[in-house]
Amino acid sequence: MPEQILSILGTLFLMFLVFAAAYFVSKWLAKGFPGGVQRMGSRIRLLDRAMLGKDQSLVIARVDGKVYLLGVTAQQITCLGELNPADYPEGPDGPGAGADFKSVLQSRISGWADSTGWFGKKTGEGERDDHEE
Numbered sequence: 001m002p003e004q005i006l007s008i009l010g011t012l013f014l015m016f017l018v019f020a021a022a023y024f025v026s027k028w029l030a031k032g033f034p035g036g037v038q039r040m041g042s043r044i045r046l047l048d049r050a051m052l053g054k055d056q057s058l059v060i061a062r063v064d065g066k067v068y069l070l071g072v073t074a075q076q077i078t079c080l081g082e083l084n085p086a087d088y089p090e091g092p093d094g095p096g097a098g099a100d101f102k103s104v105l106q107s108r109i110s111g112w113a114d115s116t117g118w119f120g121k122k123t124g125e126g127e128r129d130d131h132e133e
Helices: 002-030 101-116
Strands: 044-053 056-063 066-072 077-083
Touching: none
Parallel strands: none
Antiparallel strands: 044 056, 056 066, 066 077
């Protein structure tokens, strides 16, 4: 009987660890996206977000080619004004061009690996890796 209780407690503890790890890894990866994870529709695109407080933010959104400044709270969304679309160009260099998941993941992992020395010392041009023969 005590072995069964320990087995159940061990399983619950491992499940807790898995959920906690998933939560912290997703938060860690989200730091690589400018303005957080961008949700995009076919006609609506979030260009930028600035948090003002708990559940309060300013959002710059492009809707059908027009750019708006929005005030967002937990209760409502208010259009504060229309901005000049020329100041927010579309395309890969524009402010709404968030990094894709693959590049964020690679940069976060390589930064972590470099800081911890996980994959060993990086070699530059002209240097010989100690593991190569």
